[in-house]
Amino acid sequence: MSTPDQKVAIITGASQGIGAGLVEAYRKLGYAVVATSRGIAPSPDPQVLTVQGDIADPATAERVAGVAIERFGRIDTLVNNAGIFVAKPFTEYTRQDYDTVTGINLNGFFRITQLAVEQMLRQGGGHVVQITTSLVDHANSAVASVLASLTKGGLQSATKALAIEYATRGVRSNAVSLGIIKTPMHPADYHDTLAALHPVGRMGEISDIVDAVTYLENAPFVTGEILHVDGGQSAGH
Structure with a gap:
């Protein structure tokens, strides 16, 4: 029990x-967690409640926020981590590509963030974190990324707008802007190529992103920040 x-x-x-x-x-x-994704499995931890669903569907957002409030009574932090990246030349994107990427990256942010912020305001404060990409700030001719830049760039702008709109009401808003991170979505055969895209010569680790989000969580004077954790990509090459 919480x-x-x-x-x-x-x-x-x-x-x-x-x-x-x-x-x-x-x-x-020490947080209780409501964790959501399309294929997430139940957790043996009673303090981790899992909700299956497509976050691009506003109904999923309603269920997730509703469960958090019903089960635990509050929402202190929302991490908008769900995202999709489709790398194609701009003229080859299909309508389905557009709908899929904007659905997850933008729609998936919008309703769940509205619901979370509404609850945070009732409580007197909270924290919203977006996960974005450094390609927004530093386009790379080797990586076709218009849809990622369109959607994740929008999230970075929204991050700052939220931070200012609610700065006097206790709700902080920040983003972590990623390089390429060593996750299951990147097969090991491509790791050397992907590592070479970073000035530091390696891919990031999941722990690098976790450490960045944890820092922001414990930094009450930081809001509106776009924290680059990208192996130097945003600085240049």
């Missing part, structure tokens, strides 16, 4: 990779 003063985090895209790492990290911080 206690009245226990904080609660919602994490999207939580079944594997960075999302799974964030679930573990927030539990170590």
